[in-house]
Amino acid sequence: MRGVVFDGKQIQVVDDLEVREPGAGEVLVAISAAGLCHSDLSVVDGTIPFPVPVVLGHEGAGVVEAVGVGVTHVAPGDHVALSTLANCGTCAECDRGRPTMCRQAIGRPGKPFTRGGQPVYQFASNSAFAERTVVKAVQAVRIPKDIPMPSAALIGCGVLTGVGAVLNRARVDRGESVVVIGTGGIGLNVIQGARIAGASRIVAVDANPAKEETARKFGATDFLKSTEGVRDLLPTGADHVFECVGRVELVRQAVDLLDRHGQAILLGTAPATAEASFLVSSMFLDKSILGCRYGSSRPQRDIPLYTELYRQGRLLLDELVTRTYPVEDFEKAVGDLEAGRVARGVLTF
Ligand SMILES: [Zn+2]
């Protein structure tokens, strides 16, 4: 079968990939569509260290092809969106509703694929850039069949991460002010999460003025090319500032823009050794800096909520998909993403 493999040096679209049958508690999914996210490229440029060879891709949707022993919540033919969270479901963190903190769900990459008899790693417990992949049952979330697959594919990373950061981690409340730095795939989902939460002012910041129209469509009330104008709009600062780029100077700006009791939520992926600084005295006014893994999501609860909001017209998914590409055009999709020509490019199988 076809898939996108990174061998440590180059990325290749191959057609000689194989995947094993689902074991107990696992689901075999035929991928229909998969979004290309910066994290896939972060594996290639080393920002996210990962063993190779590896099948890339971590946000996808498809059709259940087979289920292993003990899987009862989905059946062959069901449409599913895939999460990257291979949490165990039985530890104390899972039990208290924090599956993103499950120690089973971090690290420990599996090798369900082979190529020429050699094992190939699975990225983010997912590897959606393959015609078929095997995931843990907990990662396959049934979705209504009327949701277009390219749109559903984006739920598993961009939507869970961005909307989840607003609703689950920051817990933005009605009437609050929100600044979103960076309006790529994650930033747009933060913007619409803030709109769904009822934020009264949503200021989008992006150096690329071409992003304004989309940012406003998702719910931004204001658009700025840099954070410099934020104080004109919010003289006492913002209740929530989301950094969605991963640059330390923007992290500092996020902290400096906080109102009393404000919180900076760090979503961008900075290099592993990057350090940021802030004025210690500024934190005295009940300010917080929050990390956030994967939108602090609970996928089996959050994905049905998001698909329902989509059907009500409150959560935009179709508008996130700028372009679809057959998987063979992977390189073109990467070029468009790196040039900022697409919010999200989606590969189809
Ligand atoms: Zn991603």
Ligand SMILES: [Zn+2]
């Ligand atoms: Zn667990």
